[in-house]
Amino acid sequence: MNHLCLMTTRVEDYLYARRQLGFKLKSQGTQLLAFARFAENGCHQGPVTLELALRWARDSDSPKPITAAKRIEVLRPFIRYLQQFDPATQVPPTKLLGSTHRRPAPHIYGDEEIEALLAAAGQLRPSGGLRPATYETLFGLLAATGMRISEALRLERADVLLEHGMLVVRQSKYRKSRLVPLHATTITALRCYARQRDKFLPVAMDNNFFLSPWGRALKIWNAEETFCNLRRQLGWIARGDYPEPRIHDLRHTFITNCLLRWYRHKINVDNAIVSLSTYVGHVRVTDTYWYVSTVPELMASVSERFERYAREISND
Structure with missing residues (x-):
C-alpha cells in the first residue's frame, strides 16, 4: 500500500472490504476514522507503528485503563489488514494494555x-x-x-x-x-x-x-x-x-x-x-x-x- 495514501483512505478501504462481507462495524468505523484523523493531524507517514497505536489509544478523555485497552483492540484487525500490504506494519500484541472485558x-x-x-x-x-x-x-x-x-x-x-x-x-x-x-x-x-x-x-x-x-x-x-x-x-x-x-x-x-x-x-x-x-x-x-x-x-x-x-x- 502506498505510504503517501492518506490514513483516512486506508480506513475507508478497510471498512468497505469488511462491510462487503456483512460486517456492520458502526462504532468501530467511527473509532477507526478518528484514529485516521489523529494520524493525519500528527503528520504520520509510513507504516503504522506500535508507538502511533499506543499514543492514539491513550489519547482519550477517560482515565480508565480499560478505555485505552478497548481502543487498541479496535485497531488490531485494521492494522493486521494493513500488514498484508506493508510487512513493516507493527500489529499490537493481544491484551497489550490489559483485558477489555470487565x-x-x-x-x-x-x-x-x-x-x-x-x-x-x-x-x-x-x-x-x-x-x-x-x-x-x-x-x-x-x-x-x-x-x-x-x-x-x-x-x-x-x-x-x-x-x-x-x-x-x-x-x-x-x-x-x-x-x-x-x-x-x-x-x-x-x-x-x-x-x-x-x-x-x-x-x-x-x-x-x-x-x-x-x-x-x-x-x-x-x-x-x-x-x-x-x-x-x-x-x-x-x-x-x-x-x-x-x-x-x-x-x-x-x-x-x-x-x-x-x-x-x-x-x-x-x-x-x-x-x-x-x-x-x-x-x-x-x-x-x-x-x-x-x-x-x-x-x-x-x-x-x-x-x-x-x-x-x-x-x-
Missing part, C-alpha cells in the same frame, strides 16, 4: 423487592386501567423467565403459546431464536393480562403482546422510565457496581437464583448449566458461569460445596 456486579433482587415492584406496578394510574396491568405483567415475566426487556417487548401474540406453555423468542441477540417454557403461574398471569388487554383494546394498531393504552407496541424507553419512577418510589439502594438497580438486573437475579438452587440442592451444575444457558439465550456457557465469580452468594455456595468435598476426600 463486567460490573449486578444488583441481585430479593424476593421481597420483586414482590414490592409488582405491587407498585399494579398501583400505577389509571387505577383499573391497562397500564398497571401491562407493567405488572411485564416485570413479572422478566423476573420469572430472565428474558431481556427487548425480547419481551418484541413478543407478538403469535409468539405467546399459552396452550403449549411456552414463548417463541425470535431473532434475539446475535440473531438467535429459542423457545422459553413457562411455569404454570406465569401462564396464568399472561392469560389474565391477555384478557384484560383485549377487553380494553378489542382493536389494536400493533400485533405485539404488550401494548400501551393507545394500542401501540410498548416502547423500551417507556418501560425504562416507568421502572425508574417505581424504583425511586420504593427507595431502593444499589447493591452492585451500578449506581442504581436496573430492569436488566431482573435477568441477572433469575440466573443467579437458578444457580443458587442447584448448588443448595447438590445438583450437578456442570450438567445443568447448558440448559440454563440455552434458556436465557446466552451464546456461550461461559457467559452463564460468569455469575459464579461475580455474585457473593454464589461464591459462598461454591466454597461450601468445595469444603464438603475436601472433607470427604480427607476422610477417605
Whole structure:
C-alpha cells in the first residue's frame, strides 16, 4: 500500500472490504476514522507503528485503563489488514494494555423487592386501567423467565403459546431464536393480562403482546422510565457496581437464583448449566458461569460445596 495514501483512505478501504462481507462495524468505523484523523493531524507517514497505536489509544478523555485497552483492540484487525500490504506494519500484541472485558456486579433482587415492584406496578394510574396491568405483567415475566426487556417487548401474540406453555423468542441477540417454557403461574398471569388487554383494546394498531393504552407496541424507553419512577418510589439502594438497580438486573437475579438452587440442592451444575444457558439465550456457557465469580452468594455456595468435598476426600 502506498505510504503517501492518506490514513483516512486506508480506513475507508478497510471498512468497505469488511462491510462487503456483512460486517456492520458502526462504532468501530467511527473509532477507526478518528484514529485516521489523529494520524493525519500528527503528520504520520509510513507504516503504522506500535508507538502511533499506543499514543492514539491513550489519547482519550477517560482515565480508565480499560478505555485505552478497548481502543487498541479496535485497531488490531485494521492494522493486521494493513500488514498484508506493508510487512513493516507493527500489529499490537493481544491484551497489550490489559483485558477489555470487565463486567460490573449486578444488583441481585430479593424476593421481597420483586414482590414490592409488582405491587407498585399494579398501583400505577389509571387505577383499573391497562397500564398497571401491562407493567405488572411485564416485570413479572422478566423476573420469572430472565428474558431481556427487548425480547419481551418484541413478543407478538403469535409468539405467546399459552396452550403449549411456552414463548417463541425470535431473532434475539446475535440473531438467535429459542423457545422459553413457562411455569404454570406465569401462564396464568399472561392469560389474565391477555384478557384484560383485549377487553380494553378489542382493536389494536400493533400485533405485539404488550401494548400501551393507545394500542401501540410498548416502547423500551417507556418501560425504562416507568421502572425508574417505581424504583425511586420504593427507595431502593444499589447493591452492585451500578449506581442504581436496573430492569436488566431482573435477568441477572433469575440466573443467579437458578444457580443458587442447584448448588443448595447438590445438583450437578456442570450438567445443568447448558440448559440454563440455552434458556436465557446466552451464546456461550461461559457467559452463564460468569455469575459464579461475580455474585457473593454464589461464591459462598461454591466454597461450601468445595469444603464438603475436601472433607470427604480427607476422610477417605
